Amino acid sequence: MKYNEYQNIYKQLIEKRKIVLTAHASPDGDTIGSCLALYHYLI
Secondary structure: OOHHHHHHHHHHHHHOOOOOOOOOOOOOHHHHHHHHHHHHHHO
């Protein structure tokens, strides 16, 4: 991705009060851990 694409994603994330994190069906430990890590990074 280009730097301006990252900037656009960042701008959209900080403008929103709520976002949804999703995972694939039958998530394993890595999936749950990744979602939790991303959640804590974003809050």
